[in-house]
Amino acid sequence: YYPKSSIKFGTVCYSSLTDKQRLFQNLDDALELYYSINQKIAVETKSGVTSVLTCDIVYVEAKGRKVIVHTSTADLDSTQTLQFWIDHLPQATFFQSHRSYIVNMAMVTSFDHELIYLCDGQFTAYLTRRKFTEFKKAYLMFMESKR
Incomplete structure (x- = not known):
């Protein structure tokens, strides 16, 4: 028996039915994260559309x-x-930290009870x-999930 936390994207033997179900769930989670990272989205501006x-x-x-x-x-x-x-925006990667901010968790450097620091502190976003x-x-x- 392996606790779920130890097999999350790890290399263990998936032999029982529940282990196989966990394997498929972990694969689904990994695919969702991969596609969310590599997804393109159209940004409409007054001057046109940028992908x-x-x-x-x-x-x-x-x-x-x-x-x-x-x-x-x-x-x-x-x-x-x-x-x-x-x-x-993909929920696996983005989080609404404040009524005015949505942050990309892949860009987070650090955070405290009030601010999220992004891209080595180049940007900040409020955190309620x-x-x-x-x-x-x-x-x-x-x-x-990135490990």
Whole structure:
């Protein structure tokens, strides 16, 4: 018998029916993470449409009436709502840390009870106190899934 935590993406023998079910669940989880990282999404702006890999998005920010998609190379003023981004960004990789921010967990360097530091501190996003525990759990699960 192996506890679920020890076989999560690990190399163990899957011999029983429950072990095989866990294997398939782990494979599904790995595929979902892979596709979420390599997914392209269209960012509509006033000047046109730009196709961006989700892994290049650092965070999405609602600022007043504007929604800004911050990528590793540019900031794009999106005509889409923040709710659009909540609905279309992969949940395995992105987390809404505040009513105005959605962060890419792959870009997180560190966080405290108020801020999330992204890309070695180049960017910061707010983290509400009531979402701290939920974010911490989601981030640790995200990091575990990348092992």
